[in-house]
Amino acid sequence: MAAVLKRSRGLGCVLLVLSVFTLGYCTTSFRRQLTVVLNPGSSSSPPHGGDLLHVRAVGNNDTLHFLFCSLGAPTLLLVHTNTSSSTVKMNWTQFLDGNHSGGLKVEPESSILYSTAIVFSRLLEYDDSNDTADPTSDLFPPYRLDNFTWSRLNLSETSALLCGAADSFTNGSLCLQLSVFAEEGRDQAWPRLLHTANSSQLGVWLDGVLPRAARSRFLLELQAVGGAHPLSRVEVYRSIDDEFTPSIFQVSRWVPSENSSSDVLGFLQWKPVAYRQPHPALEDATPCRHSEPQPQSGEATAATSRLIRAFYTEPETFGLNVSFGLAGDPFYNSTKFLSWTVLLGSGSPPVDSFSPLVLSMMAVGLGTPMILLLLGGVCVCVRKRAAAMAAAYEPIN
Amino acid sequence: MADYEERRSLLGEEDEGPSGGRPAANGPGRPLPPICDPSHLLHRVVVLLFMCFLGFGSYFCYDNPAALQTEFIQDLDLNTAKFMQLYAWYSWPNVVLCFFGGFLIDRVFGIRLGTIIFSLFVCVGQVIFATGALVNRYWLCEVGRFVFGIGGESLAVAQNTYAVNWFKGKELNLVFGLQLSMARLGSTVNMNIMGWVYGKVAESVGSPGHTTLGVSLMIAAVTCLFSLVCALVLGFLDKRAEKILHKEEGKTGEVIKLTDVKDFPFTLWLIFIICVGYYVAVFPFIGLGQVFFIEKYNFSPAEARAVNSIVYIISAPASPVLGFMVDKTGRNVVWVIIAVVATLTAHMMLAFTFWNPWIAMSLLGVSYSLLACALWPMVAFVVPEHQLGTAYGFMQSIQNLGLALIAMAAGAILDNRGYLFLEVFFCTCICFALMAVVTLYFVDYLKGKRGSQLFLLSCEISAHPSSYRYSLLPSPSSSRRRFEPVSLSQSQTPERSHFRRRMMMIMMKKEHTWSWASEPAGCTVHLRAVNQLPWGGTVLLTPPSAVICGSSHQN
Numbered sequence: 001m002a003a004v005l006k007r008s009r010g011l012g013c014v015l016l017v018l019s020v021f022t023l024g025y026c027t028t029s030f031r032r033q034l035t036v037v038l039n040p041g042s043s044s045s046p047p048h049g050g051d052l053l054h055v056r057a058v059g060n061n062d063t064l065h066f067l068f069c070s071l072g073a074p075t076l077l078l079v080h081t082n083t084s085s086s087t088v089k090m091n092w093t094q095f096l097d098g099n100h101s102g103g104l105k106v107e108p109e110s111s112i113l114y115s116t117a118i119v120f121s122r123l124l125e126y127d128d129s130n131d132t133a134d135p136t137s138d139l140f141p142p143y144r145l146d147n148f149t150w151s152r153l154n155l156s157e158t159s160a161l162l163c164g165a166a167d168s169f170t171n172g173s174l175c176l177q178l179s180v181f182a183e184e185g186r187d188q189a190w191p192r193l194l195h196t197a198n199s200s201q202l203g204v205w206l207d208g209v210l211p212r213a214a215r216s217r218f219l220l221e222l223q224a225v226g227g228a229h230p231l232s233r234v235e236v237y238r239s240i241d242d243e244f245t246p247s248i249f250q251v252s253r254w255v256p257s258e259n260s261s262s263d264v265l266g267f268l269q270w271k272p273v274a275y276r277q278p279h280p281a282l283e284d285a286t287p288c289r290h291s292e293p294q295p296q297s298g299e300a301t302a303a304t305s306r307l308i309r310a311f312y313t314e315p316e317t318f319g320l321n322v323s324f325g326l327a328g329d330p331f332y333n334s335t336k337f338l339s340w341t342v343l344l345g346s347g348s349p350p351v352d353s354f355s356p357l358v359l360s361m362m363a364v365g366l367g368t369p370m371i372l373l374l375l376g377g378v379c380v381c382v383r384k385r386a387a388a389m390a391a392a393y394e395p396i397n
Numbered sequence: 398m399a400d401y402e403e404r405r406s407l408l409g410e411e412d413e414g415p416s417g418g419r420p421a422a423n424g425p426g427r428p429l430p431p432i433c434d435p436s437h438l439l440h441r442v443v444v445l446l447f448m449c450f451l452g453f454g455s456y457f458c459y460d461n462p463a464a465l466q467t468e469f470i471q472d473l474d475l476n477t478a479k480f481m482q483l484y485a486w487y488s489w490p491n492v493v494l495c496f497f498g499g500f501l502i503d504r505v506f507g508i509r510l511g512t513i514i515f516s517l518f519v520c521v522g523q524v525i526f527a528t529g530a531l532v533n534r535y536w537l538c539e540v541g542r543f544v545f546g547i548g549g550e551s552l553a554v555a556q557n558t559y560a561v562n563w564f565k566g567k568e569l570n571l572v573f574g575l576q577l578s579m580a581r582l583g584s585t586v587n588m589n590i591m592g593w594v595y596g597k598v599a600e601s602v603g604s605p606g607h608t609t610l611g612v613s614l615m616i617a618a619v620t621c622l623f624s625l626v627c628a629l630v631l632g633f634l635d636k637r638a639e640k641i642l643h644k645e646e647g648k649t650g651e652v653i654k655l656t657d658v659k660d661f662p663f664t665l666w667l668i669f670i671i672c673v674g675y676y677v678a679v680f681p682f683i684g685l686g687q688v689f690f691i692e693k694y695n696f697s698p699a700e701a702r703a704v705n706s707i708v709y710i711i712s713a714p715a716s717p718v719l720g721f722m723v724d725k726t727g728r729n730v731v732w733v734i735i736a737v738v739a740t741l742t743a744h745m746m747l748a749f750t751f752w753n754p755w756i757a758m759s760l761l762g763v764s765y766s767l768l769a770c771a772l773w774p775m776v777a778f779v780v781p782e783h784q785l786g787t788a789y790g791f792m793q794s795i796q797n798l799g800l801a802l803i804a805m806a807a808g809a810i811l812d813n814r815g816y817l818f819l820e821v822f823f824c825t826c827i828c829f830a831l832m833a834v835v836t837l838y839f840v841d842y843l844k845g846k847r848g849s850q851l852f853l854l855s856c857e858i859s860a861h862p863s864s865y866r867y868s869l870l871p872s873p874s875s876s877r878r879r880f881e882p883v884s885l886s887q888s889q890t891p892e893r894s895h896f897r898r899r900m901m902m903i904m905m906k907k908e909h910t911w912s913w914a915s916e917p918a919g920c921t922v923h924l925r926a927v928n929q930l931p932w933g934g935t936v937l938l939t940p941p942s943a944v945i946c947g948s949s950h951q952n
Contacts, residue, residue, distance in 0.1 A: 238751055240749055240750065240751065240817060241817050242815035242816050242817050243814055243815050243817045244815070245815065246811065246812070246813070246814060246815030246816070247688070247811075247815060247816060248692075248815075249692065282476060282477060282811065282812045282813075283470055283471075283475070283476050283477075354817075358817065358818060358821050361821050361822075361824075361825050362821060362824065364825075364828075365825045365828035366828060368828065368832055369828060369832050369835050372836060373835055376836075376838070376839035379839065379843070380839065380842060380843070383843070
């Protein structure tokens with residue numbers, strides 16, 4: 001029996017090694033070259049009122065331009081071009097002026113396949129005195145993020161940190177962290193969203209802000225801006241895999257409405273969870289919900305964000321609110337911290353798959369009894385046959 | 398023959414005349430009304446009622462944490478790993494106590510005092526637990542669960558001893574069945590009512606919080622108090638019956654010899670692996686189930702509690718039915734394989750699909766009951782009678798050790814890796830059980846093929862040498878159908894009971910020829926006894942109403 005066990009363990013190892021190899025192959029299949037430039041082409045440093053970060057992610061035969069701007073409401077713009085040589089051309093005077101489009105151009109213009117942008121426009125707060133988590137009533141005057149005082153962009157390798165505060169905040173801040181990736185992977189911190197080389201990740205957190213009521217809850221207003229195919233509907237997928245984001249079995253995707261070609265052009269993807277601690281444990285998770293995307297005035301959005309104004313001539317905008325916390329969950333006041341993470345990318349959104357550890361555990365777990373069964377069966381058959389042979393040659397006396 | 402005398406005295410009333418017709422100590426010459434007469438069925442039914450409610454409190458309170466999982470975690474500010482410590486602390490004392498519970502009852506306290514003491518432990522443990530929640534001291538909660546654990550398992554042993562003492566040779570199977578059903582009922586009621594209790598308390602206290610939790614647990618402690626009252630009444634009734642019927646105080650009859658462990662056969666170790674691998678994937682899962690159903694299937698808390706308790710609900714009626722089925726068909730190993738595979742399927746459904754969890758949980762409930770019916774009696778097939786006490790004690794001990802460790806591991810896994818990984822982990826545990834049971838099947842099969850297949854003959858002495866009832870048990874995997882006339886009252890045994898040890902077992906060779914029913918009463922059977930029986934190597938069985946008897950032409 002020991003031999004049997006040993007053998008099956010050997011097979012388990014082979015399976016494990018195999019699955020690790022497969023995964024290793026997948027992760028190294030696609031890489032992008034990243035170039036990060038702060039305020040490209042600007043003579044004065046720092047320019048007035050905020051920064052513009054340009055990350056150029058060059059693939060085999062396409063380029064992704066990520067533009068992150070803190071002039072006005074924080075905005076992330078993603079432009080997908082079909083050549084590996086497209087560039088961003090800035091006209092800073094026009095850009096800062098903020099009255100006309102054309103301050104930022106991606107050239108050659110014909111190479112643009114798709115573009116989309118996400119604007120963090122407002123932070124809303126409401127007094128949930130009855131603990132219903134229903135944000136329609138008792139809304140305080142919203143904080144407009146374009147009126148915030150934003151810090152300089154703090155760059156580190158492929159991520160950039162931006163923090164800001166409203167004038168009425170006595171302390172505390174709202175921070176956004178942009179990460180751009182050269183290859184597939186996931187963050188160490190929850191919610192550990194899977195990202196590809198085609199997506200960027202934005203972490204948003206609200207730290208130490210004094211709420212205006214003891215039972216305050218918050219909402220974040222997001223606006224998705226696009227040219228031809230704006231993000232217009234949110235799909236919620238159920239996923240059995242909560243290995244990377246414990247106890248969360250859903251993924252929300254904000255995608256363009258279905259067009260003639262079936263493939264998705266771009267997406268905003270998140271898991272409906274926020275965390276109430278900077279280094280969260282499972283019990284610090286708080287669910288979040290989103291409202292249905294509503295079409296909004298593109299002109300109003302362009303007025304709040306310099307980047308939108310500069311890039312889009314006729315922006316199409318949809319907006320939605322993400323609300324944090326359900327009825328019965330602790331209020332913001334309990335920890336004075338909330339963090340939420342979202343992916344913005346082009347192409348199809350990444351889909352979680354089982355980790356090699358899970359796959360190998362199942363393979364070994366199910367495989368070993370099967371092998372035991374087989375070997376045992378063979379053993380029994382051989383014995384039976386031997387017994388039958390012996391019986392056949394018995395003398396007849 | 399001392400052994401026999403003891404048994405006989407336990408069952409002293411068996412041969413007595415019709416009930417109620419005998420002078421009692423306190424009423425000379427005057428017959429007692431049936432309800433007060435210890436030898437009358439009606440009185441025994443009353444006793445049975447108290448016996449069933451004796452365990453109700455401990456089963457009700459055991460799963461209090463599972464029923465109020467979210468409330469515990471929020472009100473006491475815990476994480477899941479810490480929460481699961483509540484279950485671990487229950488199991489720790491029982492790693493040791495499983496060996497000594499029987500000893501304490503037999504030699505130190507006696508059944509009556511022992512039962513009261515264990516009930517007190519349960520009661521005090523639950524009160525400490527509730528106080529811990531009330532004052533928001535988590536360590537005090539853990540102490541409470543520890544004390545509760547000291548009483549809990551030993552109380553189950555005491556309950557079984559009472560049952561054997563009062564119902565041996567009569568309605569024992571039914572009584573065990575009822576006790577088990579009552580235990581499941583306690584768990585079920587707890588799962589479905591505690592949320593409501595908490596809600597009501599929260600309304601009257603004003604807001605949820607550790608005070609509300611503490612008060613709810615104090616209310617739950619009332620069931621323990623109720624059980625304590627049952628223990629006292631039982632003690633009184635038992636004392637009274639002893640006086641009237643001149644019978645002896647009940648004994649568990651357990652003999653634990655730790656040195657036996659080195660003689661345990663390989664097959665017994667396989668059974669241990671099955672036991673641990675299986676149960677650690679069921680009980681800790683139920684402990685964590687409520688939130689799982691809320692998070693994954695968007696159930697309301699009440700519905701989540703209901704689906705979590707379905708395992709117990711099914712187990713209550715299914716255990717006797719499945720036990721009967723296993724008895725009739727034999728082939729315990731095959732049933733265990735079926736139960737383990739069904740459980741694995743249920744866990745995989747929960748892990749990898751969004752199918753309605755009622756399906757998976759019902760399957761889990763049925764397979765859990767099936768396993769209990771098929772696995773526990775199997776121990777009696779593989780060890781000689783004098784080692785049975787040690788084998789069962791050891792089995793429960795490692796089961797508790799496994800439960801304590803896996804409960805902690807499960808909490809930590811959930812906190813860091815989520816439910817999918819937890820379910821895969823449970824699947825792996827069951828796969829270990831599956832490996833062990835497949836191995837057991839083949840080991841048993843190959844042993845059988847060597848021409849010296851061992852059968853077990855067990856006889857139960859009901860009252861008198863002239864009324865032996867005995868029956869045949871085949872080896873675990875062979876069919877029992879070949880021995881159709883056999884009826885064995887005690888093979889359908891609920892888990893945790895210790896009464897199987899009273900069975901005598903004789904191993905004998907396959908070549909013996911048997912003839913059924915047609916033989917006249919008083920036939921002899923020659924058997925090779927491998928373990929030490931009071932009457933030596935060759936057994937002479939002379940049943941007055943012979944259902945079966947065998948004769949050997951060998952030797």
